Amino acid sequence: MNDNSNNHKSVLKVRDLYKRFNDNVAVDRVSFNINEGDFVALLGPNGAGKTTTIKMLTGLIKSMSGDIHYYGESFFDNMKKSKSVIGVVPQQSNLDRDLTAYENLMMHAILHGMPKSSRKEKIDAALEFAGILEQKNNEVRTFSGGMQRRLVIVRALLHEPKILFLDEPTVGLDPRIRHELWKLIIKINQLKKTSILMTTHYIEEADKLCDRVLIINSARIVAEDSPETLKNELGRYVLETFNEESIDKLFFATREEAVKSMKDSECACKIREVSLDDVFLDLTGRSIDA
Amino acid sequence: MLNGFKGVLYRELSLYKRKARKQILAASISPLLFLIAFGWSFGEEMSVGGLPYITFLIPGLITMSSLNQSYGISQELNISRFYFHVFDEYLIAPISPLEIVFGEALYGMFKGLLSTGLILIYSQLFSVKLTFSPIFFVAITLHTFIFSSLGIAMAMLIKEHRSQATLTTFVITPMIFLCGTFFPVERLPAVFNTAVHALPLTYSTKVIRASLTGGAYVPLHMMLLAGYAVMFFGLALYAVRRVEA
Numbered sequence: 001m002n003d004n005s006n007n008h009k010s011v012l013k014v015r016d017l018y019k020r021f022n023d024n025v026a027v028d029r030v031s032f033n034i035n036e037g038d039f040v041a042l043l044g045p046n047g048a049g050k051t052t053t054i055k056m057l058t059g060l061i062k063s064m065s066g067d068i069h070y071y072g073e074s075f076f077d078n079m080k081k082s083k084s085v086i087g088v089v090p091q092q093s094n095l096d097r098d099l100t101a102y103e104n105l106m107m108h109a110i111l112h113g114m115p116k117s118s119r120k121e122k123i124d125a126a127l128e129f130a131g132i133l134e135q136k137n138n139e140v141r142t143f144s145g146g147m148q149r150r151l152v153i154v155r156a157l158l159h160e161p162k163i164l165f166l167d168e169p170t171v172g173l174d175p176r177i178r179h180e181l182w183k184l185i186i187k188i189n190q191l192k193k194t195s196i197l198m199t200t201h202y203i204e205e206a207d208k209l210c211d212r213v214l215i216i217n218s219a220r221i222v223a224e225d226s227p228e229t230l231k232n233e234l235g236r237y238v239l240e241t242f243n244e245e246s247i248d249k250l251f252f253a254t255r256e257e258a259v260k261s262m263k264d265s266e267c268a269c270k271i272r273e274v275s276l277d278d279v280f281l282d283l284t285g286r287s288i289d290a
Numbered sequence: 291m292l293n294g295f296k297g298v299l300y301r302e303l304s305l306y307k308r309k310a311r312k313q314i315l316a317a318s319i320s321p322l323l324f325l326i327a328f329g330w331s332f333g334e335e336m337s338v339g340g341l342p343y344i345t346f347l348i349p350g351l352i353t354m355s356s357l358n359q360s361y362g363i364s365q366e367l368n369i370s371r372f373y374f375h376v377f378d379e380y381l382i383a384p385i386s387p388l389e390i391v392f393g394e395a396l397y398g399m400f401k402g403l404l405s406t407g408l409i410l411i412y413s414q415l416f417s418v419k420l421t422f423s424p425i426f427f428v429a430i431t432l433h434t435f436i437f438s439s440l441g442i443a444m445a446m447l448i449k450e451h452r453s454q455a456t457l458t459t460f461v462i463t464p465m466i467f468l469c470g471t472f473f474p475v476e477r478l479p480a481v482f483n484t485a486v487h488a489l490p491l492t493y494s495t496k497v498i499r500a501s502l503t504g505g506a507y508v509p510l511h512m513m514l515l516a517g518y519a520v521m522f523f524g525l526a527l528y529a530v531r532r533v534e535a
């Protein structure tokens with residue numbers, strides 16, 4: 001589906017990933033590929049299975065069936081090797097609150113076998129970027145939510161992973177920090193060809209940043225394509241009609257068609273360009289009704 | 291190769307550095323109270339198996355106190371697992387469960403040996419004569435390893451934090467009191483006597499007491515300890531392997 005798929009090295013291949021919690025199917029036969037340098041968003045409503053998917057891909061929980069391959073090698077047979085190319089920003093902070101910022105990063109550096117000679121330098125650079133160099137010897141429990149989030153993010157990047165999993169990375173960050181963060185992520189994506197799989201509920205972030213979007217609803221992938229293609233498929237223009245209880249949406253390929261349709265109707269209405277939000281609501285709303 | 295091992299130890303020791311003073315102080319109180327209450331008060335008139343009671347008691351306090359410290363990492367692991375999700379960092383890192391278990395076990399042994407040192411200092415204060423032989427060092431190493439491993443296993447196997455306290459009340463505490471720490475197990479009613487012989491603490495206390503008080507230890511007991519060490523280490527490894535975030 002992705003135009004790039006043939007030119008680039010496969011980093012991650014997921015086939016029929018499946019996970020059930022008691023009777024609740026959290027991830028249902030999910031398959032997708034991520035190639036070198038891909039920037040992919042995994043979008044879906046609360047409880048759709050995004051975090052569960054990421055946890056299975058990073059070894060935090062075990063899948064019940066399905067295959068995961070990193071660089072063509074089975075994840076389950078090459079855990080150590082596979083994990084060395086992974087970086088993770090979990091949805092829920094897992095910093096050690098009783099350790100300092102520096103100690104948290106040092107532990108990560110040691111666990112990932114970073115060479116002693118460059119460890120300290122890289123940690124200081126990371127702390128600097130996160131804007132917490134001055135507080136590096138303070139215990140994490142004294143940090144604000146945003147500071148902790150920044151620390152988690154620079155920690156995930158510390159060992160220079162080849163693929164980065166970001167589970168709602170920008171939640172709780174102020175707009176300036178969020179902007180800085182995206183600048184960094186784009187930089188490592190472009191310069192180092194680091195592949196990225198992120199989840200976010202800020203759909204405009206995905207629209208702007210990602211070359212591909214996976215939409216997951218009720219444990220299943222319901223769409224996969226570039227934001228442009230998804231929007232085109234739905235129709236570039238929306239005619240919104242405002243009723244007492246609801247807003248009706250009609251989609252059109254061109255503005256002219258939308259305008260023509262508006263002339264026919266007499267209610268309060270508005271024409272605007274379609275957004276990825278519309279695609280998301282269309283795809284995830286539809287199957288909830290069904 | 292040993293990144294996991296080093297990382298785990300780095301974490302535990304960084305934390306320990308900060309709480310060392312409090313921890314050591316806390317670990318030194320209860321053995322001292324036991325010494326005063328039991329050893330000193332009726333130390334003079336009582337003797338057990340030909341030993342003055344306080345001399346009998348010191349090895350028991352060593353196994354009790356080091357067990358508490360080594361097994362005690364269970365609680366710490368629990369909190370970091372359930373409340374701080376720190377275990378996720380281990381699970382995501384390119385390290386093997388074996389390294390995690392070894393790292394945590396070594397930390398538990400470190401704590402257990404520290405409290406052993408404390409009691410040896412007390413024994414000097416109370417002028418209790420002890421003899422030191424390699425047997426003692428082998429036995430205390432096995433003893434702290436066994437209970438650190440058990441602590442790791444329990445922290446990973448239980449489903450929620452609260453079960454930890456239940457386990458301590460119903461298993462660990464009775465074991466500490468009944469396995470020959472304060473009185474010879476031979477004085478227990480037959481049923482209990484048989485039961486405590488299924489527990490490693492009975493053997494480590496016997497071997498450690500024999501070695502410290504100049505008696506002869508039973509080689510079979512040492513072999514049993516080695517067996518328990520392998521078994522509990524295996525259990526810990528199994529538990530860490532199946533743990534999920």
Ligand SMILES: Nc1ncnc2c1ncn2[C@@H]1O[C@H](COP(=O)(O)OP(=O)(O)OP(=O)(O)O)[C@@H](O)[C@H]1O
Binds near residue numbers: 044045049091
């Ligand atoms: N540890 C667990 N035990 C039982 N059920 C779970 C567990 N973790 C997740 N689930 C269930 O699996 C489903 C998927 O959850 P998941 O956390 O993957 O959703 P999500 O897409 O990340 O949602 P959100 O946008 O809210 O983060 C939900 O129905 C959830 O209740």
Ligand SMILES: [Mg+2]
Binds near residue numbers: 050051091167
């Ligand atoms: Mg989630």
